[in-house]
Amino acid sequence: MGRIGIFLDRDGTINVEVDYLTSPKDLHLIPGAADAVREANGLDAVVCVVTNQAGIARGLLSEERLAEIHAALREELAKHGAHIDAFYYCPHHPTLGEPPYRSDCDCRKPGPGMINAAVKEFGIDPKRSFVVGDRLLDVGLANAVGATSILVRTGYGSTELSRPIPEGVKIDYVAKDLYDAIQFVKRMIQHD
């Protein structure tokens, strides 16, 4: 049986949404997020970040700068005894920037590319897995791979919920925040 993956969106889910995070100094964790990641680490699961970073295609930040931001995020989480097993990001945009970043890739959420990569790397079973995010594209990603979808109300979550949910988009659980989302994951895994 494949392993359980817990795929976390970054902006608006782990850290405060600032509309293109381009500097580690603007990284601020959402209250309870580090505790949530630490509790997720205590489960028999692989905890990954999956984040669209079209700011790279748009020329707003470099991959080196993104690596600095992720190093800062690791450091913040480590203060709470929490860690991310792997970071996946999509640097592409279908129409903006220059190749190779201007690309009709399959890793831009809701495309399944980032989860497919994690499935290969860690032997994850997507159907036993969870995707947590604040946008319907995170829900779409979960739906695309057959994972359980959790929409958090932080970040853009409340705004997304204030609009009609498009046909075919299946939200399995609406969570107050990442901490609440991980409590739901724990209940689901215990009943598995």
Ligand SMILES: [Mg+2]
């Ligand atoms: Mg987000």
Ligand SMILES: [Zn+2]
């Ligand atoms: Zn991509």
